Amino acid sequence: MYAEADYLPLSALQHWVFCPRQCGLIHLEQVWNENRLTAEGRIIHQRVHEMSDERRSDIYIVRGLRIYSCRLGLIGQADVVEFHRAPTGISLSDAEGMWQPYPVEYKRGSPKMDACDEVQLCAQAICLEEMLGIAVPLGAFFYGRPRRRKEVVLTDELRRKTEESAHQLHEMFQRGRTPGASYEKKCRACSLYNQCLPKTTGKKKNIEHYLQMAYELPREEMIP
Ligand code: SF4
Known part of the structure; x- marks a missing residue:
């Protein structure tokens, strides 16, 4: 109650x-x-x-x-x-x-x-x-x-x-x-997509992932 x-x-x-x-x-x-x-x-x-x-x-x-x-x-x-x-x-x-x-x-x-x-x-x-x-x-x-x-x-x-x-x-x-965000199919229909940015801010996103995506480096070339 x-x-x-x-x-x-x-x-x-x-x-x-x-x-x-x-x-x-x-x-x-x-x-x-x-x-x-x-x-x-x-x-x-x-x-x-x-x-x-x-x-x-x-x-x-x-x-x-x-x-x-x-x-x-x-x-x-x-x-x-x-x-x-x-x-x-x-x-x-x-x-x-x-x-x-x-x-x-x-x-x-x-x-x-x-x-x-x-x-x-x-x-x-x-x-x-x-x-x-x-x-x-x-x-x-x-x-x-x-x-x-x-x-x-x-x-x-x-x-x-x-x-x-x-x-x-x-x-x-x-x-x-x-x-936190978790990118799913429903995100495409979400009115807050642009405020949420689920692909950028999702749970599995860390700085290494971001840099890899941004510069398209193979994993072994990432900064340790
Ligand atoms: S875009 Fe963000 S707020 Fe919208 S459904 Fe996806 S995770 Fe949820």
Whole structure:
């Protein structure tokens, strides 16, 4: 359990799972590089949050709901939480019956191959479970390209990964140090590539390697 003063932004968890260094650069060093993709993503979230809540038949749609979890030590805003009429659930003040919460996260592009989006959605579900006192077994993404919804089962494994990642995120904040770079395929899609320079600053880079690359000397000619 984390004290309220130690809560971290939910968005940091997604950055952490994508790349710990990117998370440190953004949240510890306040490095940010707006490009077309990040701007599009920001605008989508803004638009969703600005739309008003609505009711469609057996679904209540709440937008921009503030959420938090002391177990994860996270606080943020859910794009959309739908409340589906169900045999069991919670009661809502202005509607009869029982309602099951169902978080929906909006994404600009197509589904990603890594787990960062799913961890973010799972963290939202854990927040709702803690705040509303009810199990939230399912959630969904709404992807912009192609425009479609993808349901996600919030498995025990995903919940474990989410808790572990939140714990590691808090440890990084306590250390106050941005992790080193490790060049991987995902770096090519990273908005902070030019600030990070992963090929130059990566873990395996030392001065000998740098000189070898710079002057293209064979290893035996390197200065001992
Ligand atoms: S360029 Fe690669 S190592 Fe650097 S922050 Fe981005 S993903 Fe992480």
